[in-house]
Amino acid sequence: MRTAYTSDQIRAAELALMATLPEGTLMGRAAAGLAVTCAGLLTGLHGRVYGSRVAVLAGGGDNGGDALYAGARLARRGARVEAVLAGSRAHEGGLAALRAAGGRAAAFDEARARETIGRADLVLDGLVGIGGGGALREPYATLAGLAGETPGLVVAVDVPSGVDASTGRVEGPAVRAHVTVTFGAYKTGLLVDPGAERAGAVELVDIGLGPHLPDPDAAALTDEDVADLLPRPGAESDKYRRGVVGIAAGSDRYTGAAVLSVGGAVRAGAGMVRFASAEEPVRHVRARWPEAVTTVLDPSLVLKSSLDEVGRVQAWVLGPGLGTGPDAHAVARAVLATDVPVIVDADGLSIVARDRALLRRAAPTLVTPHAGELSRLLDVPRERIEARRLEHTRRAAAELGVTVLLKGSTTVIAEEHRPARVNTTGTPWLATGGTGDVLSGIAGALLAGGLTCYDAASCAAHLHGLAARIAARGGAGGRSEAPIAALDVAQALPEAVRAL
């Protein structure tokens, strides 16, 4: 499990650790780790550190201090290091070390900074770290912009400046790094977009914080975690014991969503899929997935809120392609009246957005909106949700009393009193119609298999992302990615499970 923390949590842990160590020890460890990564990158670029050009962007706080000390270490190995001092003050010890090692430093001057950054092999972003707050002020903002124009590599110190370390929020200009070297522990903002996307590859430098860290603010599952959680059949298994998932999806108008959701469930290892819908989607599902047991729902039975004719299930998926008319509403009411866990997706979300009372139920509920759907559920503009993904996912979980999986470039899962879960296994090729329907089926299979909403959502997002990558590469061994269709994601699920 990759665990992540807020700035306040990191700060408290650092204080506790610092009290046990001589002054300067932590910054020394941080700068040493940072310099090792930079030296490795420069060696990869030119075969050596000696003679390479490094621009250090140093803010007035300890983040600038880390960057200056690391600059000093690189200067001692023969790099030509120039620091741009952005603050009214600079970290004294770091500045002295850099100068003593032969590096140069000068206060911010735009023309000079442009020149320094423009010829750098590596730009070290030490403008702000966990002490940053709000949009970058000048001249930090200008420097963050200039860092985006360098021909060199950009390495962010602790967090890319301009990214809120606790949430991943970005307000205004922010550094876009190739690599972020972070100290002590991951910060939540490095895992959640838009921050995650600014961070590039994240490297963790151990400074000994471990024993002082509290329960995490967020976590990302690893392949091993998912392998451990995934329900697997044993000798005593049969299709019922493995978990039967009911899928109420599709309509005469939207048949594809039903086929895709059923596909996700079949391929993710449901013991059995019971599909219940109108005649047309049932015909399509039967043709594509003969494994599914189908029932054509008689609207009059649905009006009596009876799903008895469908047979017993351990979990329901409600919503993909269902439509939002009176029939769909009746189906939603019947499914949500059951005493088993339910995943509400797509049109199901539009229905519950209009009729919140449907979510008041005793059994667990997982909702899986994208930003637009969450916008309707919370009555908050979509742009605000996209800018503050974590905050709004948590808010929805608290207000609706359900588990929430927010789809998008990084998927965020929230449940009250639990650390947020973040999934980063996906690929931008997933941004194509129907992939969300596949995800609902995967989550349904896992929920029916006995996982909690929290684990089913996290494992489903993980497998969905892995399967998409495998599909985009044309197999686990493929090197580059190409366009995929949603059904390809369902087809690649067994390979994703094998690759865990």
Ligand SMILES: NC(=O)C1=CN([C@@H]2O[C@H](COP(=O)(O)OP(=O)(O)OC[C@H]3O[C@@H](n4cnc5c(N)ncnc54)[C@H](OP(=O)(O)O)[C@@H]3O)[C@@H](O)[C@H]2O)[C@@H](O)CC1
């Ligand atoms: N503690 C430890 O043990 C260890 C800490 N470590 C390191 O310390 C870092 C935290 O250092 P920190 O606390 O000094 O804060 P930091 O991130 O440098 O930011 C403060 C500076 O930024 C400025 N600033 C803020 N917001 C701004 C804005 N919007 N726009 C513009 N400027 C803004 C602010 O300016 P001011 O408000 O003072 O004018 C001040 O100059 C941490 O990330 C890690 O790298 C490691 O060495 C490991 C051990």
Ligand SMILES: Nc1ncnc2c1ncn2[C@@H]1O[C@H](COP(=O)(O)OP(=O)(O)O)[C@@H](O)[C@H]1O
């Ligand atoms: N840029 C991206 N990077 C990674 N995954 C993405 C990106 N954009 C979308 N996705 C994923 O693709 C899926 C799209 O789902 P959704 O928006 O419901 O589409 P649909 O309704 O067409 O099925 C989600 O799992 C989402 O997390």
Ligand SMILES: [K+]
């Ligand atoms: K930084």
